[in-house]
Amino acid sequence: MTVSRVLNGTGRVSPAMRATIQQAAEELGYRPHLAARGMRSRKSMMVGTLVQNEPHNKLTHPLTWAFILGINDGLAHSSYTMALVRLTDVLEDGGLQAPVFKGHLLDGLIAVNAIPSEAESRLEDLVPRCVWLDANVWRPINCIRRDEAHAGALATKALIDAGYRRLLCVRGHGPAKHFSLDLRLQAIHQEAQSAGLEVEEFAPPFVFRWPNEGWDAVYKFVDALTPETGVIVENIYAADMLSRACTALGKRPGHDFALVCCDAHMGGGLEWPQLSHVSFKRYDMGLLAAKMMLSILEEPDTACPSQLIQGEWMAGETLQPNKKQQ
Amino acid sequence: MTVSRVLNGTGRVSPAMRATIQQAAEELGYRPHLAARGMRSRKSMMVGTLVQNEPHNKLTHPLTWAFILGINDGLAHSSYTMALVRLTDVLEDGGLQAPVFKGHLLDGLIAVNAIPSEAESRLEDLVPRCVWLDANVWRPINCIRRDEAHAGALATKALIDAGYRRLLCVRGHGPAKHFSLDLRLQAIHQEAQSAGLEVEEFAPPFVFRWPNEGWDAVYKFVDALTPETGVIVENIYAADMLSRACTALGKRPGHDFALVCCDAHMGGGLEWPQLSHVSFKRYDMGLLAAKMMLSILEEPDTACPSQLIQGEWMAGETLQPNKKQQ
DNA sequence: CTGAAAGCGCTTACAG
């Protein structure tokens, strides 16, 4: 018992006793057996991170990676270890097939990105505590999200301030998968309206699948670009593909049209410092989510208010002042 | 005891008894407590994935993400769960500070990417079984690696076959961090030599930090590009940045010079199907590593021979036949 | 085919 107290740093033990025990532990190379501890204390000392995965789309959005690294680093030097959990494991068979959930393996779970609403309540049954990171779940506590409305407004305002009167918004096909896209789109239209402008929406096939769907759509879109046109795109990947398509046809962002992007973060492989963009530091948000989880687990009585994280506007050469306007 | 046999599917139990027990388990909503099981059986049913991280470089190479997802999916429907482990946890204090290692939390570990040699032997002391994925560890068993020599040769040969006689190889600053770069470079020179050609090496600052180090280096490099020049770059990110720098100065890959890339994989965010490249399916390699680990854990007596994975050549429009040559 | 016994390595709750 005294040994347990010394090794856990709990309770009062005489300094002499403490020294003796610590020395013995060191000499014997003592390593605690976490499974035994977990069994008795009913805590696994494991936090899961839930990642979206789909059977037909193996590669989850690469921006998720920065979240994961942030969460993992936020747990460093704590007593917790991070497990990666698949969304499909929650959906299949009510989550009771996967050992993580079936076996009481997690003390808490951080759900990242869009989580189907069916999974939301299941998760809370399966895991004691949940934190929602950039997810479609938004409550007064335990959530962290990018402020997408702010990002959309920033990008739109930058174009308007630079003198662009013709605004195009490039978006993906079909209904938005992530909550953020709708929020942002709304803010873009609103910001334009308050300046007396309209935003045209484009869902050109080539942004994501160029040139699989033929060159016609590409020509048409690129032809419509003028030096007075400001284009707003979703993220750095979309910006990159669009820029490449335009450049191939002789129109360069920052020269022949203006390009701004609502969601980017340099340092994650794809570097494009010249891109005018709103920067979201996903790594830092991951850190924050981990700290929130630690607080929830270690001080269950202290509520953690949700946080809306604003992106930072990063001016770049793809947005030049509109010369005709000035 | 009979209950245990039924729920684990071990030993012989009469069908009647089995049915009774299974029904009772279902009615009571029985979920096994993995910590208790792990304590008794001395198995944690956890596999770790070791990720490179550095205190001053928070964002690990995004290509690692595909490995992680592959490993995680390869463990799906097995009894194992994946934990993410930080390289710094192994290096600090001999790995005995982090609960994952100290607490006997892992049955096996998959080490991804370059692992410092000091960590190699420590890991094997800390964890019962290791698999090395695209790491600098290469042995007869338990390793999986990209065949970088093959990739370098493929890319070089493609340029030569298309009639390019002036070959440039763009590489990063300083000594190569990952084993693959040296192996590849060697193969590039060798392939060129066997065709009676030389390869010039360039380490232009702008590839990774453009234009932080000024435009002079950019101008100089781009000026030297001719329609007879074939450029070999490391990966899709480098290709993208180089292409953007060149295009900004009026030279387009596939028109004003040829561009090939030794390591890319579409579907991971950055899409560039027109890029001539060697494609490595990291997700599939991750799957393979997971399967290898499962085999090692479940059939310890069957050796798993190491595997060298060859990339696939994907022709694209950034490499056109050299017109002057034909 | 079935089950009583013992024990894995810890912690909780209590007595000195």
Add this chain to the structure above:
DNA sequence: CTGAAAGCGCTTACAG
């Protein structure tokens, strides 16, 4: 400040 006792939920090894 220190420690003997009991038990967490499983599995292993053995007896019927």
